[in-house]
Amino acid sequence: MKKLLLPLVAGAFLICPAVLADEDLIAKAMSAGPEAIASKATIMLPDGTVLREGSDYWTCFPYFGTNVDTDPMCGDPTWTATMLAGGIDGDWGNSATGFSYMLAGGYPHLMVIVPELESYEGFNTDPGDGKTWVMSFPALHFMIPIEMEAEETEEEMATEADEADE
Numbered sequence: 738m739k740k741l742l743l744p745l746v747a748g749a750f751l752i753c754p755a756v757l758a759d760e761d762l763i764a765k766a767m768s769a770g771p772e773a774i775a776s777k778a779t780i781m782l783p784d785g786t787v788l789r790e791g792s793d794y795w796t797c798f799p800y801f802g803t804n805v806d807t808d809p810m811c812g813d814p815t816w817t818a819t820m821l822a823g824g825i826d827g828d829w830g831n832s833a834t835g836f837s838y839m840l841a842g843g844y845p846h847l848m849v850i851v852p853e854l855e856s857y858e859g860f861n862t863d864p865g866d867g868k869t870w871v872m873s874f875p876a877l878h879f880m881i882p883i884e885m886e887a888e889e890t891e892e893e894m895a896t897e898a899d900e901a902d903e
């Protein structure tokens with residue numbers, strides 16, 4: 738009996754994405770971009786399913802490919818079209834310049850893809866050192882760190898309050 742249960746449990750995990758409520762997916766997608774962008778953006782799943790119609794400029798995704806644990810992203814038309822054409826694992830082609838926000842992940846950043854970039858030798862590849870970094874997966878693109886000012890200010894205020902208490 739136990740042997741039968743294991744595959745059933747594994748199967749339940751596989752259908753997890755479908756179980757996530759649309760509101761949760763939309764909220765997750767919107768967390769990737771600045772409020773002014775996210776509030777008007779089209780919310781889309783990686784397979785092209787539209788969860789919420791928006792303007793035709795920014796499109797926010799709650800995750801990439803089939804991995805719901807990946808960080809959400811808001812892309813401009815070039816970025817969105819490039820991603821939908823190649824998928825997260827595909828060859829994006831780098832045929833045009835496009836921009837994308839990833840503000841909700843471990844390293845909040847802006848991403849830029851550029852056309853016909855043949856060499857990125859010498860560019861920083863470490864996302865943790867505060868510099869612009871370059872990543873070649875799934876396609877060559879630059880990442881620009883962004884500090885989340887609201888959170889920082891709250892932290893600073895808390896620190897200042899602590900110091901005032903002492």
Ligand SMILES: [Cu+2]
Nearest residue numbers: 839846848880
């Ligand atoms: Cu990124």
